[in-house]
Amino acid sequence: MIETVTKIDLPVDEALSIMKNRVSSGAGKRVSIVTGTHGDELEGQAVCFEVLRRLAEHPEFLNGTVDVYPATNPLGIDSITRGIPGFDLDMNRIFPGAEDGVMTEFIAARIVEDIRGSDVCLDIHASNIFLREIPQIRVNIDTARTLIPLAKHMNVDFVWVHAAATVLESTLAHSLNSIGTPTLVAEMGVGMRITPEYMRQLSDGVFSLMAHLGVWTGPVEAPREPIISTDGKVCFINAGASGIFLPAVEHTKSVAKGDCLGHIVNPLTGRTVDELLSPCDGMVFTLREYPVVDEGSLIARILEV
Amino acid sequence: MERKLIFELKSLYRDSLRVTGFTFGEGEKSACVVGALRGNEVQQLYTCAQLVNALKRIEREGGITPGKSILVVPSVNSASMNIKKRFWPTDNTDINRMFPGYNLGETTQRIAAGLFDAIKDYQNGIQFASFYIPGVFVPHVRMMKTGYENLDKAKEFGLPYIILRQPRPYDTTTLNYNWQVWETDAFSLYAGTTDTIDRAGAIQAVNAALNFLRKEGILLGSGRAHEGYISSVVEEEDLVNVKSAQAGLFESFCNPGANVTRGQLLARILDPCDASVRANIVSPADGVIFFAQEDPLVYANASVFRIIPE
Numbered sequence: 058m059i060e061t062v063t064k065i066d067l068p069v070d071e072a073l074s075i076m077k078n079r080v081s082s083g084a085g086k087r088v089s090i091v092t093g094t095h096g097d098e099l100e101g102q103a104v105c106f107e108v109l110r111r112l113a114e115h116p117e118f119l120n121g122t123v124d125v126y127p128a129t130n131p132l133g134i135d136s137i138t139r140g141i142p143g144f145d146l147d148m149n150r151i152f153p154g155a156e157d158g159v160m161t162e163f164i165a166a167r168i169v170e171d172i173r174g175s176d177v178c179l180d181i182h183a184s185n186i187f188l189r190e191i192p193q194i195r196v197n198i199d200t201a202r203t204l205i206p207l208a209k210h211m212n213v214d215f216v217w218v219h220a221a222a223t224v225l226e227s228t229l230a231h232s233l234n235s236i237g238t239p240t241l242v243a244e245m246g247v248g249m250r251i252t253p254e255y256m257r258q259l260s261d262g263v264f265s266l267m268a269h270l271g272v273w274t275g276p277v278e279a280p281r282e283p284i285i286s287t288d289g290k291v292c293f294i295n296a297g298a299s300g301i302f303l304p305a306v307e308h309t310k311s312v313a314k315g316d317c318l319g320h321i322v323n324p325l326t327g328r329t330v331d332e333l334l335s336p337c338d339g340m341v342f343t344l345r346e347y348p349v350v351d352e353g354s355l356i357a358r359i360l361e362v
Numbered sequence: 363m364e365r366k367l368i369f370e371l372k373s374l375y376r377d378s379l380r381v382t383g384f385t386f387g388e389g390e391k392s393a394c395v396v397g398a399l400r401g402n403e404v405q406q407l408y409t410c411a412q413l414v415n416a417l418k419r420i421e422r423e424g425g426i427t428p429g430k431s432i433l434v435v436p437s438v439n440s441a442s443m444n445i446k447k448r449f450w451p452t453d454n455t456d457i458n459r460m461f462p463g464y465n466l467g468e469t470t471q472r473i474a475a476g477l478f479d480a481i482k483d484y485q486n487g488i489q490f491a492s493f494y495i496p497g498v499f500v501p502h503v504r505m506m507k508t509g510y511e512n513l514d515k516a517k518e519f520g521l522p523y524i525i526l527r528q529p530r531p532y533d534t535t536t537l538n539y540n541w542q543v544w545e546t547d548a549f550s551l552y553a554g555t556t557d558t559i560d561r562a563g564a565i566q567a568v569n570a571a572l573n574f575l576r577k578e579g580i581l582l583g584s585g586r587a588h589e590g591y592i593s594s595v596v597e598e599e600d601l602v603n604v605k606s607a608q609a610g611l612f613e614s615f616c617n618p619g620a621n622v623t624r625g626q627l628l629a630r631i632l633d634p635c636d637a638s639v640r641a642n643i644v645s646p647a648d649g650v651i652f653f654a655q656e657d658p659l660v661y662a663n664a665s666v667f668r669i670i671p672e
Binding site: 067355 | 371372374375448449452453454466470471494530531534605611634635660661662664
């Protein structure tokens with residue numbers, strides 16, 4: 058059943074509504090799937106569709122409640138804007154919001170309140186337009202003990218246990234974890250695009266997790282075993298100069314220390330201005346997608362093996 | 363005055379981003395002033411430029427205390443300002459959310475690191491800052507309650523108000539916060555507008571900065587002509603937040619600095635098609651308007667005025 062989480066009038070003849078689709082068998086645990094906080098991250102749109110499609114196909118296997126929130130930032134998605142249009146604000150920096158706050162904070166508070174109490178929440182992100190990511194779950198080290206056992210069911214290749222950062226306390230996931238709603242952050246693909254293969258992989262993960270929780274009694278694919286790693290095992294490669302990035306490796310492939318990851322070239326001079334070499338043996342789980350780079354732009358992240 | 367390149371970032375086709383500092387006097391690093399960090403901070407750039415102009419004259423006249431030096435950095439983000447963008451042109455990140463920076467990190471982390479490395483050792487730090495909601499403030503000094511804030515020094519600016527703010531998680535990556543962590547006494551000065559020039563506000567902010575520098579003994583002279591105000595200290599949470607009950611066209615009757623009484627009509631929200639009144643916004647308290655939003659279209663629940671209560 059499609060429900061309105063919150064609704065607020067915009068200045069000129071338009072209402073902003075946050076919607077969810079609740080599919081429920083009555084009793085049982087509750088799983089929430091959330092995406093669309095960044096309006097340019099669309100991979101989660103396909104996952105929401107696929108999860109609802111499979112639930113509708115086999116309602117007899119549902120033993121609980123699934124809430125799907127496909128667009129926490131509907132203005133952003135419909136206007137191809139990463140942040141909240143009109144506010145120039147990253148929505149994932151205003152949680153948990155405030156019931157008596159300005160419009161954006163009010164909406165954030167209503168979203169948190171609506172998701173509160175879920176047995177598990179999955180917050181799906183899709184990198185940005187610049188970087189392509191392998192399907193992964195990101196977990197703050199402070200919540201690792203609770204979340205890693207859940208993340209193992211998500212059928213992802215990689216679980217990144219990252220350090221706590223004060224600035225990340227304003228995210229939806231941190232806010233929900235802080236109030237006792239276990240929330241996993243999925244990152245995959247690239248902004249403004251949908252990767253069908255990843256859509257199927259993460260959707261399988263959602264059903265695997267639901268089966269683990271007893272919310273889904275139908276058949277599921279066995280989840281793949283993820284590599285679980287901390288910040289210390291992740292190498293960052295940044296552009297040493299501004300220019301056009303031409304990759305020499307494929308995303309998700311293994312590289313050896315010293316292998317060439319790509320070049321930054323200057324089309325005006327015809328010269329290579331930077332050669333990017335892998336600092337370690339490992340797997341390229343993040344790779345630059347958008348060719349124009351500034352000095353310092355992130356080119357790749359390698360999971361050291 | 364010595365002009366010095368603090369940081370340079372080469373671009374593919376555009377000219378380099380150059381962050382330039384202007385140093386006055388010689389000796390210990392006494393005060394640093396930073397202007398526009400964002401591409402829309404034209405008032406902050408204008409104010410800083412006026413300060414550079416004033417300090418040039420003061421230095422020519424021998425008005426800088428021997429053994430003291432002042433660094434002014436008017437513009438940190440010309441790459442955005444020149445194309446009328448608020449944040450970094452390519453990835454839309456905010457330099458003022460990147461401090462203390464990281465010289466091997468992403469682009470705006472490198473810019474922040476390049477700037478911060480040059481300014482972190484100053485005893486006093488002043489930033490001409492802006493607010494994220496379009497609107498106008500009564501000129502004031504803003505400080506974060508980090509445990510390192512120096513309220514007595516803040517009064518030396520002689521601005522009407524000092525606002526104390528409890529830091530939120532996203533504040534921890536701002537220039538002001540990191541200056542304080544690095545033991546610089548840091549102050550943010552709000553001089554009226556952001557993307558338009560408010561000459562009176564800029565003059566007041568420049569005089570406030572000069573007052574401060576005189577009272578700290580960095581500039582010579584008493585500066586009696588520009589003593590300013592005995593500042594009132596206000597905790598940000600004590601400001602009365604006046605919100606819009608409805609969305610629509612915003613018709614305001616009050617400006618920042620105005621005295622208002624409880625029940626006074628401050629603004630109206632009109633239907634955008636027939637001008638019927640959707641909501642009257644009345645003052646919930648006696649006091650002074652501290653902030654007034656400027657956008658002619660208003661969202662519901664928007665903070666349209668902030669009032670310092672009597």
